[in-house]
Amino acid sequence: xxxxxxxxxxxxxxxxxxxxxxxxxxxxxxxxxxxxxxxxxxxxxxxxxxxxxxxxxxxxxxxxxxxxxxxxxxxxxxxxxxxxxxxxxxxxxxxxxxxxxxxxxxxxxxxxxxxxxxxxxxxxxxxxxxxxxxxxxxxxxxxxxxxxxxxxxxxxxxxxxxxxxxxxxxxxxxxxxxxxxxxxxxxxxxxxxxxxxxxxxxxxx
Numbered sequence: 001x002x003x004x005x006x007x008x009x010x011x012x013x014x015x016x017x018x019x020x021x022x023x024x025x026x027x028x029x030x031x032x033x034x035x036x037x038x039x040x041x042x043x044x045x046x047x048x049x050x051x052x053x054x055x056x057x058x059x060x061x062x063x064x065x066x067x068x069x070x071x072x073x074x075x076x077x078x079x080x081x082x083x084x085x086x087x088x089x090x091x092x093x094x095x096x097x098x099x100x101x102x103x104x105x106x107x108x109x110x111x112x113x114x115x116x117x118x119x120x121x122x123x124x125x126x127x128x129x130x131x132x133x134x135x136x137x138x139x140x141x142x143x144x145x146x147x148x149x150x151x152x153x154x155x156x157x158x159x160x161x162x163x164x165x166x167x168x169x170x171x172x173x174x175x176x177x178x179x180x181x182x183x184x185x186x187x188x189x190x191x192x193x194x195x196x197x198x199x200x201x202x203x204x205x
Contacts, residue, residue, distance in 0.1 A: 001101075001162065002121045002137060004069045004079060007094040008040065010061040013054065016041075017074055020128045023052060025063065027095050030166060038095070038169040038183070041078050042067070043128050048081035062088045069097065069167075070129055071137055077167075077183050080126060097185050099139055100162035103155060115148035117141055117155060119163070141165070143187040154194065164191030 008025035015021055023042040029035035042065065044052035057063065067081040101121035109115060121137045131137075141163065143151055155161075165187040174180050 001099055002069050002123050002139075003067070003082075003098045004167065005064075005066050005094060005096045006040075006079075006167070007062060007064050007088065007092045008038075009091065010057045010059060010063055011039075012059055014041065016043075016128060018128065018130070021054065022078070025065070027167060028091060028093075030093060030095060036169050036171065038167050039076075040167075041076050042085075043078055043080050043126070045081050047083055049084050051085040052081065057087065062091045064088060064094065068123060069099075069137075070123065070126055070131060071139065071183060072129055075181065078126075078129060095166040096164065097167050098162070098164045099185065101136075101139075101160070103157050103159045103161065104138060105157060106155065109152075113148060114142060114144045115151040115155070116143075117151070119161070140182060140184045141187060142168075142184055145189060147187055147189060147192065160195040162193050162195075164188055 006027050008027045011024040011026055013021055014024050025040050025042060027038035027040065029037055042052065064086040065079060065081060066083050067079040070078040072078055099119060099121050101119045104118040104120040107116040119139050119141055121139060123137050125132050165185040168184040168186045169181065170184060171179060171181040
């Protein structure tokens, strides 16, 4: 599972490295002045019908998008719609990601109140991106509060789980002075489940 439901602003069109047309969108920050807008690229799909046709939307249009998310080696995050896009008169706060897979790594923890890790997800092939059934997708995830306490106790590499959160976009300057960026899933409180039934029973007590 690698699903996303968002309301985003249309920013224009572009092309992938393979020459396929994409639609550029930005998810506005959820709160405050700190978080950055999240840039994503939509790949028109059969499921989106004619709602992804070139010239359909004016720049700045507010669009609801449901689809599958594909982090890519080119540093961009692509979304393949699973149903037609819908235009709204005004932007709404909608940024929900749901993924399921296995823990690939656990980051070095730099704060007592947070717990960061990566999940590997299997997804349907996507020819436009060169993604096949043998490929997997890696999602960086971050949690805090009670969730972080639980994960420090129960999470390990290889554990299967599902989680929900919002998509984040961070930029930073590395030690060489180069600006870098990455996408993360910021978990929402208690939006997770381990696939092992016994563990879930213990958490519900």
